Amino acid sequence: MMFRGALVRLAAQYFLLLVLILGCFDFIVYFTVSEALQSRVDNYLQSAVVQATRDLTVTGDTVTVNPQYSPDPSYGDTFLYVLQLSGPQVVTPNASLQTVFKNPSLNDAVFSARVGQGSDTKVFASQQQWVVDTSPIRNVKTHKIVGILQVAQPISWVNDALSRLVRQLVLASAVGILLGALASLLMATRSLRPISRAFQRQREFVADASHELRTPLTLIRTNVEAWLRRVNGANRTYARNIVEEVEQLNRIVGDLTTLALADARQLRIDRQPLELNDVVRDLMTQTEPLAEERGVQLRPDLNGGVRVEGDAARVRQLLLILIDNALTHTPSGGEVSVGVIRRNGRARVTIADNGEGIPPADLPHIFERFYRADKARNRENGGSGLGLAIAKWIVDAHKGDIQVISNEGKGTEVAVSLPAID
16 A cells, blocks of 8 residues: 555644643643542641540649530541640540550651641541641640640542542543544545545556557658668767657656556566576676776676565666766776675665765665755766665665765775575
């Protein structure tokens, strides 16, 4: 499917955005509910403390509690503990609450109350969590601290409520994420549909144009070559220039046709066992005259028998593109080496030169169609800007990979890795 990678990336972006929104929503809901419940607990506890204080009577250093005291049930379950600093305890908790009011976590709060500072403390006792308000009891006439008041309230219900909320949010978010994933895929598909149609029309146009240009180009070349045989002088030079330009156009049309058919998956790959060393030797013999003409030395580096399963014509085309490209960008006196080696079950072919190299800014784009790092030089040498795009397609069609390492001004190494066979 065309644009599959773009579709997946776009859908993933929509999906991640949805997850982020749901995550923020869940956090806000949880934080808001948690704060509301905590505020409710604080209000209940402070109201219970106020009620208990009203039912305390202080006479000198003695504290008494109204016998009719009963916690207001509207404030939740509250329990009272009153300690006199001198004399017996006024209100003693029952055995089940001893672990609450005698909890070591309250020692600091009791000490602070003795010096006039109240505080709230959370403790875990009797298999649940509690919040305990500890405050000093003063004689209003002498302002002397004569006792300590502690009011305890269980708050496990808050944790239970928040746990239920988390479960509900997780369940709702899971459903939302599932539906969001489907919606993201649908939105991404709709977003890319116009681009896909435009690309399809472009591909069809390129294929049709390439096909339609072959016949007129052939006729032009035939007529110019006939004219070339009958003219001399400047007209002959003009005729040769026309033939060269027609050849250039024929190469571009051929490359466009190849890529158009490749995009349409109409090119067949005829796989058969190939000895890469033999292919490289033939190509080096074929390109040796071109290398000599340009003053470049071709150096083979072949190691044993290295076999792959592939289309002989396409593999040959791939290596010829890479060798020709290396020769094109290597100045006179330079060297191009072609190595073949088998490593870790892969056949590796490297074409290295000590030429001009590729600028770092151009390196990520060299396999794009019509991209030229050096437009002037490529045009001078007849390049169409499609060779490396075709090379990349051939490598992908053979389930291989191609890597380029280049240092500007020092040279380039292209490494092709294909699955090897025995």
